[in-house]
Amino acid sequence: MDDQPEMKAKNPWHRPRIIFITVLFVIGIVSMVAIGVVQNKPLHQKYKYGIVLDAGSSHTSVYIYQWPAEKENNTGMVQQMDACNVPGVGISGYSTEPNRAGDSLKSCMDKARSIIPNHRHPETPVYLGATAGMRLLEMKNAAASEKVLESVERVLQTYPFSYQGARIISGQEEGAFGWITVNYLNESLRQASGTLGALDLGGASTQITFVSGQKQESPDNSIDFRLYGHDYHVYTHSFLCYGKDQVLKLSLANEIRPVHTKTETIVVEDPCFHPGYRMNKNFQSVFNSPCVTGLSYPEKNFVHMGSGNGTKCHAAVRKVFNDSGCSYSICSFNGIFQPRVEGQFGAFSAFFFVMDFLNLTTLSLDEAKEELGKYCATPWEIIKQNHPNVKEKYLAEYCFSGTYILTLLEDGYNFTSHNWQDIKFIKKIGNSDAGWTLGYMLNLTNMIPAESPDTPPLPYGGYVTLMVLFAVMILLLGLLACKVFRRPTGSAQKEII
Ligand SMILES: Nc1nc2c(ncn2[C@@H]2O[C@H](COP(=O)(O)OP(=O)(O)OP(=O)(O)O)[C@@H](O)[C@H]2O)c(=O)[nH]1
Numbered sequence: 483m484d485d486q487p488e489m490k491a492k493n494p495w496h497r498p499r500i501i502f503i504t505v506l507f508v509i510g511i512v513s514m515v516a517i518g519v520v521q522n523k524p525l526h527q528k529y530k531y532g533i534v535l536d537a538g539s540s541h542t543s544v545y546i547y548q549w550p551a552e553k554e555n556n557t558g559m560v561q562q563m564d565a566c567n568v569p570g571v572g573i574s575g576y577s578t579e580p581n582r583a584g585d586s587l588k589s590c591m592d593k594a595r596s597i598i599p600n601h602r603h604p605e606t607p608v609y610l611g612a613t614a615g616m617r618l619l620e621m622k623n624a625a626a627s628e629k630v631l632e633s634v635e636r637v638l639q640t641y642p643f644s645y646q647g648a649r650i651i652s653g654q655e656e657g658a659f660g661w662i663t664v665n666y667l668n669e670s671l672r673q674a675s676g677t678l679g680a681l682d683l684g685g686a687s688t689q690i691t692f693v694s695g696q697k698q699e700s701p702d703n704s705i706d707f708r709l710y711g712h713d714y715h716v717y718t719h720s721f722l723c724y725g726k727d728q729v730l731k732l733s734l735a736n737e738i739r740p741v742h743t744k745t746e747t748i749v750v751e752d753p754c755f756h757p758g759y760r761m762n763k764n765f766q767s768v769f770n771s772p773c774v775t776g777l778s779y780p781e782k783n784f785v786h787m788g789s790g791n792g793t794k795c796h797a798a799v800r801k802v803f804n805d806s807g808c809s810y811s812i813c814s815f816n817g818i819f820q821p822r823v824e825g826q827f828g829a830f831s832a833f834f835f836v837m838d839f840l841n842l843t844t845l846s847l848d849e850a851k852e853e854l855g856k857y858c859a860t861p862w863e864i865i866k867q868n869h870p871n872v873k874e875k876y877l878a879e880y881c882f883s884g885t886y887i888l889t890l891l892e893d894g895y896n897f898t899s900h901n902w903q904d905i906k907f908i909k910k911i912g913n914s915d916a917g918w919t920l921g922y923m924l925n926l927t928n929m930i931p932a933e934s935p936d937t938p939p940l941p942y943g944g945y946v947t948l949m950v951l952f953a954v955m956i957l958l959l960g961l962l963a964c965k966v967f968r969r970p971t972g973s974a975q976k977e978i979i
């Protein structure tokens with residue numbers, strides 16, 4: 483019994499030492515958690531930017547993209563920040579006064595300079611890609627197309643961005659990059675699930691691109707991609723002259739030729755324009771394109787008169803497709819190889835705004851044909867009354883454009899009423915427009931890796947939780963150790979007693 487006070491006297495620092503060790507533990511654990519949390523905390527979000535000019539046949543659009551600086555190789559990270567429509571015609575429309583092509587870009591480029599933070603300007607790449615309008619100008623007048631490209635280059639180089647070049651992209655690139663864009667935005671590239679085919683309808687060309695499991699019989703139409711660790715065998719074709727403006731010229735030319743040989747006053751009755759539509763036009767406007775061959779009397783005029791008949795319009799549009807001469811096992815039209823369409827498709831550009839205007843985007847093929855027939859037969863005066871705010875040039879052409887779209891999809895690409903619902907008419911995915919520009923930039927900036935990039939196994943919140951759990955466990959273990967450390971003293975006392 484007398485030993486007890488002796489024991490206490492032997493160990494006067496026992497209690498303070500436990501308190502000291504506990505405090506040290508707590509400080510250590512708090513520091514550990516703090517370091518762990520700060521170390522793994524995502525940096526303050528910094529954005530990078532890129533600019534792509536889509537120099538199309540009918541107009542130019544300037545797209546500004548942005549993405550978080552430290553996540554550029556992740557799918558779905560690059561988003562459209564702004565899109566600016568350049569006023570006036572496409573750059574190929576300035577063939578006779580090339581300097582104006584460059585000047586036309588200034589308002590949208592000024593806007594880009596004002597919305598991208600100044601300190602990012604020098605590292606922001608600028609690309610200009612020209613499509614079918616410039617392809618046609620190059621065929622017709624190579625010197626003029628050269629001058630137009632020089633003019634846009636001169637102007638783009640005056641901006642504080644990192645200018646990366648202005649060039650005419652091939653139809654194959656246009657199709658492939660459109661496909662990459664929709665699948666990147668749809669986040670289908672990192673999943674083994676199906677991809678979206680891409681259908682793009684412009685003013686001067688149209689593209690069809692999709693993954694096909696069937697035998698690729700034509701190397702020109704086949705592209706292999708390895709993206710995020712997956713292999714894709716993609717079919718693509720671009721039909722030059724099959725954009726909706728050029729097909730309108732082609733089909734008008736078909737209607738002018740027989741009439742012209744018979745009469746002096748040329749009246750062209752057109753089932754693809756509304757009854758009551760009547761407009762004086764000149765030959766030049768139809769026969770000025772390398773897509774249209776034959777007659778060339780630029781001084782002559784004709785009266786373009788609508789008769790509004792859906793069935794006859796379909797028959798007239800059908801004539802621009804040549805179904806003979808397929809040297810493969812299967813073709814779309816004009817002797818071009820195309821395997822059977824497979825999977826879901828996103829149809830954008832003019833496919834969307836024509837079908838959307840006509841309210842045909844959600845109908846079946848048969849319903850769409852029926853509605854379009856009624857629309858074409860509606861008198862021009864009524865159409866104008868119903869849409870007072872739509873530009874007359876656009877308004878007059880919707881019957882033709884809608885008929886062309888249905889004909890191209892059904893008779894050209896061989897969609898049927900069974901797989902019609904696989905076509906989704908889209909303008910945007912998220913905030914970004916569907917089109918070739920995003921895919922073009924992703925490719926040129928190496929933002930889509932062939933192999934899947936390593937991602938942290940846990941999100942930030944996961945690291946914090948783990949650190950706290952570890953800290954609590956260590957604290958509990960520490961306390962337990964303290965208790966165990968005290969026990970032998972107690973049992974020693976008992977033994978002494
Ligand atoms: N109705 C309507 N038509 C439009 C609109 N924007 C463009 N178009 C027309 O639709 C057609 C296709 O437009 P885009 O897809 O911009 O074609 P593009 O890129 O200039 O032409 P490509 O070089 O062949 O790709 C052209 O005839 C345009 O005049 C719109 O907002 N409404």
Ligand SMILES: [Ca+2]
Pocket residue numbers: 538539613683684685831
């Ligand atoms: Ca286009």
